[in-house]
Structure formats: C-alpha cells, structure tokens
Amino acid sequence: MAEQADIEDVIERWSSQARKGYLEMLLLARLQAGRAYGYQIVASLKQAPGFEKLAEGTVYPVLTRMKKDGLVTAEWVAEDTGPPRKYYTTTIMGSETLERMKAIWVEMSTVLNTQEAGS
Amino acid sequence: MTATETFETPQARKIWQKFLRDLDWGNRTLAADESRDARAEAYTHIHEAMRAVTDGTEADRLSTAIQGYGDLPKAPPVWKKPLGITLHYGSILLIGIVGVFLLGLLVMATLEVFNPDEVGLWVYTSGDWSISHQAQPQATEVLGAWFIPAVLATIIVTGAMLYGLWRLAIAPTGRVTDWMNE
Numbered sequence: 001m002a003e004q005a006d007i008e009d010v011i012e013r014w015s016s017q018a019r020k021g022y023l024e025m026l027l028l029a030r031l032q033a034g035r036a037y038g039y040q041i042v043a044s045l046k047q048a049p050g051f052e053k054l055a056e057g058t059v060y061p062v063l064t065r066m067k068k069d070g071l072v073t074a075e076w077v078a079e080d081t082g083p084p085r086k087y088y089t090t091t092i093m094g095s096e097t098l099e100r101m102k103a104i105w106v107e108m109s110t111v112l113n114t115q116e117a118g119s
Numbered sequence: 120m121t122a123t124e125t126f127e128t129p130q131a132r133k134i135w136q137k138f139l140r141d142l143d144w145g146n147r148t149l150a151a152d153e154s155r156d157a158r159a160e161a162y163t164h165i166h167e168a169m170r171a172v173t174d175g176t177e178a179d180r181l182s183t184a185i186q187g188y189g190d191l192p193k194a195p196p197v198w199k200k201p202l203g204i205t206l207h208y209g210s211i212l213l214i215g216i217v218g219v220f221l222l223g224l225l226v227m228a229t230l231e232v233f234n235p236d237e238v239g240l241w242v243y244t245s246g247d248w249s250i251s252h253q254a255q256p257q258a259t260e261v262l263g264a265w266f267i268p269a270v271l272a273t274i275i276v277t278g279a280m281l282y283g284l285w286r287l288a289i290a291p292t293g294r295v296t297d298w299m300n301e
Contacts (some may be wrong), residue, residue: 055189
C-alpha cells in the first residue's frame with residue numbers, strides 16, 4: 001500500500017504550482033498600477049500572503065518572457081544614487097491580457113462554486 | 120546596459136564573482152546582450168536588497184541579498200571545460216594513431232596468409248620484439264599459425280576499447296562532449 005502524503009505537503013506543492021501560474025497575472029496587475037523596476041515589483045509581491053518566501057530572482061525570467069511576448073516594455077533609467085534601474089511598463093496588449101486573465105480567474109471561481117454545489 | 124559593479128571588500132567581490140558565474144551559467148542560453156542585461160539587472164536588484172539590510176559587513180549584506188535572490192543553478196568547476204576539450208581532442212589523436220596501427224596489423228594478418236614463413240611476431244635474442252613481414256636475423260617467430268587469430272583478437276579488443284573511448288569523449292552524446300559544452 002502506498003504511503004499517504006501529508007496534507008501540508010500536498011497543499012505546499014499545490015500552492016507552489018498555483019503561485020507560479022498566477023505570477024504573470026500578478027506582475028501585470030502590479031504594472032497596471034504604474035511602471036516599476038524589478039526590486040520594487042519583488043518587494044511589493046513579497047508583502048502578499050503566500051509570497052513571503054518568493055525567490056526574488058525567479059521574477060526576472062518571467063518579466064523577460066513577458067517583454068518578449070510584448071506584454072510589457074522595459075527601459076533603463078539612470079539614478080542619482082546607485083546603479084540604473086530597469087523600469088517595466090505594461091503595453092496595450094499587456095492590459096488586454098490582464099483583463100482576459102482576470103476573466104479566466106473569475107470563471108475558475110464560478111467553476112469551483114458550481115462543482116462544490118454538485119450542479 | 121552595463122553597471123559598474125563596485126564592492127569595497129575582497130570578500131564581497133569574491134562572493135559577487137561566484138554569484139555572477141552561477142547567474143551566467145543559468146543564463147547561458149540567452150544571447151550575449153540579454154545576458155549582459157540580466158547581469159546589470161541582477162546587480163541593481165542586489166544593490167537595492169543590500170540597502171535593505173542594515174546589519175553586518177558588506178560581505179554579510181551581500182550574502183543575505185544573494186540568499187533572497189534565490190538558488191541559482193550551480194556553474195560547473197572552471198577546470199571542467201578545458202579538461203573536456205583536452206580529452207576530446209586527445210582522444211581523436213589517440214584513436215587516429217591506434218587506428219592506423221590496427222590497420223597495419225590487419226594488413227600483416229592478410230600477408231600472413233600468403234607468406235606464413237616470414238610474416239609474424241619476431242623475438243630477438245636480446246629480448247626485443249617486432250612484428251614484421253620479413254624474417255628477422257637472430258630472431259625467432261613465436262606465434263606461427265596463431266599470428267592471425269592473435270592479431271584479430273588484438274584488433275577486436277583494442278577496437279572495442281577505442282569505441283568505448285569514442286562514445287565517452289567524441290560522440291555528441293558523450294560525457295566529455297557535455298563537459299566541453301558546459
């Protein structure tokens with residue numbers, strides 16, 4: 001008989017996967033509020049429940065992919081103190097994508113409710 | 120975009136160099152300009168993260184900032200690639216030289232069929248030996264009719280070893296080839 005998994009392990013695995021799936025949407029949502037640079041985005045994200053232990057470096061490959069996909073643009077800006085910062089801004093396509101993602105999110109919530117109701 | 124990466128202490132500079140090696144390794148599939156950009160962005164991030172840490176030496180704060188950045192894939196040791204290249208091309212040379220020698224043996228085995236009295240393994244009174252297609256003065260041929268199977272066995276065993284070496288060090292899927300590409 002297979003050994004039963006611990007509920008915490010199951011939740012940890014599931015939520016970790018879920019967070020990875022949400023990340024692109026959350027980044028778009030953050031950038032929708034205004035342009036931001038990498039550390040700023042990460043710091044904001046790490047304040048959210050479940051993201052406290054976020055490995056900060058994991059955000060950058062996602063931002064790079066989003067830039068390649070045309071969802072965001074990036075621009076280096078020189079700073080008076082410290083090294084230059086790379087600011088990200090959502091594109092029109094990025095805004096539209098975020099709206100579609102949010103619609104899917106709401107749809108999933110509805111699906112969950114209907115499944116729980118058994119209908 | 121490039122940033123001037125400045126760390127005051129040698130300890131911090133050493134930690135940073137190690138971090139950069141791992142970062143570059145993780146970004147090895149990126150184009151050169153993208154990799155440079157990723158470096159610059161990582162530096163900015165680490166710089167900002169270090170500002171948020173108030174305690175400890177520069178090296179401590181850098182270590183804390185790098186820890187927060189997350190685990191990067193570990194870059195292979197610096198010796199691995201040059202060793203891989205040396206083994207790869209050394210193996211090509213060795214297989215070439217030994218291959219020519221084995222071809223010579225095959226020719227000798229064929230000659231043995233037509234000239235069994237002169238072709239063979241000759242052992243001199245001094246203890247030296249040679250494989251020759253001519254009878255050697257002050258030497259005795261020791262293999263006789265066994266010359267052909269002995270040569271064929273040598274070719275098969277050595278050929279199998281060379282094949283193993285080829286698979287290990289020259290084949291595109293070989294481990295040494297992987298080292299070269301790391």
